[in-house]
Amino acid sequence: MKNPYLPLPMKLVKNFTETEDKLIHTFTLQYLNEEDEKSFSYMPGQFAELCVFGKGEAPFGIASSPTEPGFLKFSVAKVGVVSTALHLMEEGTIVGVRGPLGNYYPVEEFKGKNVVIIGGGFAFTTLRSLATYMLHPERRGDYGDITVIYGARNPGLLLYKEELAAWEQSPDINLVTTIDRPVDGWNGRVGFIPAVTEEVAPSAENAYAIICGPPVMIKFTMPVLEKLGFTPKTTIMSLENRMKCGIGMCGRCNVGGKYVCKDGPVFTRAQLNQLPNEY
Amino acid sequence: MIVSKKDIPNFLDKLISEYQVFAPVKEETYTLFKQICSGADAALDAGNTKLPAKEIFFPQSEKLFSYNVSEEGARLEAPVDDQKKVIFGVRPCDAKSLTLLDNVFNNDKYQDPYYLTRRNNTIMIGIGCNSPASTCFCTSVNGGPFDTKGLDLLLVDTGDAYVVEVVSDKGREIAEKAGFAAAADANKDAAAKVKQDAVVTCQVNIDGLKAKLDVNFYDSIWEKIHEKCLGCGACTYLCPTCHCFDIVDEATDCNGCRVRNWDSCAFPLFTLHGSGHNPRTSNKERYRNRIMHKFKYFVDNFNEIACVGCGRCIKNCPVNMDIRVVLEDIRGSEARLDS
Numbered sequence: 001m002k003n004p005y006l007p008l009p010m011k012l013v014k015n016f017t018e019t020e021d022k023l024i025h026t027f028t029l030q031y032l033n034e035e036d037e038k039s040f041s042y043m044p045g046q047f048a049e050l051c052v053f054g055k056g057e058a059p060f061g062i063a064s065s066p067t068e069p070g071f072l073k074f075s076v077a078k079v080g081v082v083s084t085a086l087h088l089m090e091e092g093t094i095v096g097v098r099g100p101l102g103n104y105y106p107v108e109e110f111k112g113k114n115v116v117i118i119g120g121g122f123a124f125t126t127l128r129s130l131a132t133y134m135l136h137p138e139r140r141g142d143y144g145d146i147t148v149i150y151g152a153r154n155p156g157l158l159l160y161k162e163e164l165a166a167w168e169q170s171p172d173i174n175l176v177t178t179i180d181r182p183v184d185g186w187n188g189r190v191g192f193i194p195a196v197t198e199e200v201a202p203s204a205e206n207a208y209a210i211i212c213g214p215p216v217m218i219k220f221t222m223p224v225l226e227k228l229g230f231t232p233k234t235t236i237m238s239l240e241n242r243m244k245c246g247i248g249m250c251g252r253c254n255v256g257g258k259y260v261c262k263d264g265p266v267f268t269r270a271q272l273n274q275l276p277n278e279y
Numbered sequence: 280m281i282v283s284k285k286d287i288p289n290f291l292d293k294l295i296s297e298y299q300v301f302a303p304v305k306e307e308t309y310t311l312f313k314q315i316c317s318g319a320d321a322a323l324d325a326g327n328t329k330l331p332a333k334e335i336f337f338p339q340s341e342k343l344f345s346y347n348v349s350e351e352g353a354r355l356e357a358p359v360d361d362q363k364k365v366i367f368g369v370r371p372c373d374a375k376s377l378t379l380l381d382n383v384f385n386n387d388k389y390q391d392p393y394y395l396t397r398r399n400n401t402i403m404i405g406i407g408c409n410s411p412a413s414t415c416f417c418t419s420v421n422g423g424p425f426d427t428k429g430l431d432l433l434l435v436d437t438g439d440a441y442v443v444e445v446v447s448d449k450g451r452e453i454a455e456k457a458g459f460a461a462a463a464d465a466n467k468d469a470a471a472k473v474k475q476d477a478v479v480t481c482q483v484n485i486d487g488l489k490a491k492l493d494v495n496f497y498d499s500i501w502e503k504i505h506e507k508c509l510g511c512g513a514c515t516y517l518c519p520t521c522h523c524f525d526i527v528d529e530a531t532d533c534n535g536c537r538v539r540n541w542d543s544c545a546f547p548l549f550t551l552h553g554s555g556h557n558p559r560t561s562n563k564e565r566y567r568n569r570i571m572h573k574f575k576y577f578v579d580n581f582n583e584i585a586c587v588g589c590g591r592c593i594k595n596c597p598v599n600m601d602i603r604v605v606l607e608d609i610r611g612s613e614a615r616l617d618s
């Protein structure tokens with residue numbers, strides 16, 4: 001019987017301050033042995049329990065893509081015990097990773113379709129994984145147009161700035177970045193995600209929309225997506241209920257009879273419409 | 280088969296030489312399941328135990344693994360308790376509760392090795408209930424005082440002796456090894472009479488309850504129902520089917536262990552997000568979740584009600600919240616479909 005509670009030890013090789021306010025760090029972790037990497041086979045949208053030995057564990061979306069071998073990446077906001085311990089951690093320290101957990105974005109269904117990715121704030125982590133996965137030269141041909149609409153309060157709060165710059169130049173992806181209020185030197189758009197999505201007006205024809213972000217952003221972007229013609233079945237979300245076990249046993253993350261950890265975190269709007277609004 | 284009551288201590292002593300044996304043991308005014316070293320310690324005439332037998336399989340606090348971390352890596356040790364056990368004197372409701380928990384700890388994707396190893400190595404010997412308590416309502420939730428679900432042997436108390444019903448192969452083996460005598464027809468008749476006379480007086484009508492819960496999530500009934508509840512969580516800690524837990528580290532420097540502790544959906548911190556957002560903000564949402572989980576979600580997922588009618592929550596709630604009344608109130612309420 002495989003013990004689902006045991007973490008894989010990994011080495012923290014990079015503790016990178018991702019945002020200007022220093023509240024989000026991106027951690028790059030390396031496997032200690034080759035077999036470990038084979039046993040950790042994941043897909044975009046999955047998460048893992050990251051543990052700081054002595055402090056505990058907490059769930060974080062996997063920000064790296066399976067097309068990037070050799071390491072795992074997590075971007076973590078400092079909010080409590082485990083996240084703070086991670087932020088303070090020196091490179092070279094051993095941490096634990098338990099997973100991969102949960103389901104993933106339906107990349108098989110996306111094949112032959114246009115994909116619209118909408119992210120707000122620091123909820124961009126697994127969306128980065130998804131975009132990177134689809135942009136991989138061996139896979140890019142499987143998908144139609146890829147549009148990314150990504151917003152943050154100000155430019156300093158955008159994650160993965162180098163990558164965004166590269167996507168900006170790439171013919172393979174249509175990147176739209178936006179900030180809440182104008183700032184000198186910013187040449188992206190200005191405005192909230194719902195409004196910008198309405199302006200950009202990605203076609204819903206033969207397309208899927210994937211949306212992650214703070215509850216208010218989701219609430220106001222949903223009607224825009226509906227207007228554009230995205231249906232409950234072609235609108236995909238990822239939930240973040242509080243979790244502990246990650247394996248459907250500790251009873252904490254349920255929305256109705258579904259456990260977000262085991263049956264999610266990725267759900268279509270159609271699936272969520274069947275569930276109570278406890279998220 | 281049949282075994283005389285005076286032979287029980289001897290029977291248990293023999294088991295003790297081969298198994299860890301757990302049985303109800305007298306504490307001041309109540310009984311609890313404990314591991315016994317002598318068959319004479321089993322207290323078998325005192326009704327059901329204060330706490331269910333659940334904690335033998337899923338302890339209130341349990342070490343998942345210990346670790347030692349260095350610069351090179353981490354050494355983890357996760358010993359799993361695989362000692363052979365016998366639970367003697369478990370009541371049918373509590374035996375059934377374990378078959379419900381099996382669904383949780385052996386779900387469609389993951390297996391919990393700690394719980395399942397104990398389950399697989401344990402023999403369950405039950406005793407039927409000749410005089411169900413006033414708070415018992417097992418027959419309303421698909422159980423009964425002589426139900427055999429989750430048992431290997433069921434003993435029926437006929438006065439001086441127990442008539443032994445073999446439920447499983449494991450049970451048969453134990454009974455044969457113990458050399459229980461064959462029951463005479465008179466004994467069998469006595470057992471049948473005991474069963475007939477044991478009446479669970481309290482009946483809760485749950486016909487249509489599930490259909491109501493399917494549509495009443497946003498109903499105003501929930502505003503009223505929780506009002507008395509303090510959110511203390513006592514009911515969840517005493518419940519034989521509750522399984523919520525937390526996972527924490529206990530450590531000094533690089534040596535430590537990861538521990539799981541029972542937790543409760545009655546507590547606000549249970550679902551509080553790191554962002555400060557809480558999907559179940561008040562007692563209303565939390566109490567609703569408790570009812571929904573047991574009488575709807577569990578039924579949707581596993582086709583069984585996650586309540587065995589043991590009545591512990593009724594007996595021990597500090598404000599006399601009575602789940603039987605709650606269920607009747609919900610069933611009788613007008614469901615509203617809108618949100």
Ligand SMILES: Cc1cc2nc3c(=O)[nH]c(=O)nc-3n(C[C@H](O)[C@H](O)[C@H](O)COP(=O)(O)OP(=O)(O)OC[C@H]3O[C@@H](n4cnc5c(N)ncnc54)[C@H](O)[C@@H]3O)c2cc1C
Nearest residue numbers: 058059060061075076077079080081082083125240241553
């Ligand atoms: C599937 C999934 C993916 C996620 N992905 C990411 C991600 O990519 N990046 C990211 O940054 N986050 C992500 N999260 C959120 C992340 O899991 C939480 O931020 C994290 O669990 C916080 O853990 P912590 O130990 O740092 O905080 P905790 O110490 O658990 O505290 C969190 C908050 O709870 C409150 N709290 C906790 N205990 C108490 C107490 N005893 N009394 C009062 N208040 C208390 C505090 O207010 C605190 O702010 C994800 C969550 C899920 C479920």
Ligand code: SF4
Nearest residue numbers: 508509511512514596
């Ligand atoms: S024991 Fe009673 S007061 Fe405490 S949480 Fe349960 S119903 Fe509420």
Ligand code: FES
Nearest residue numbers: 244246250251261
């Ligand atoms: S995190 Fe434990 S059930 Fe989902």
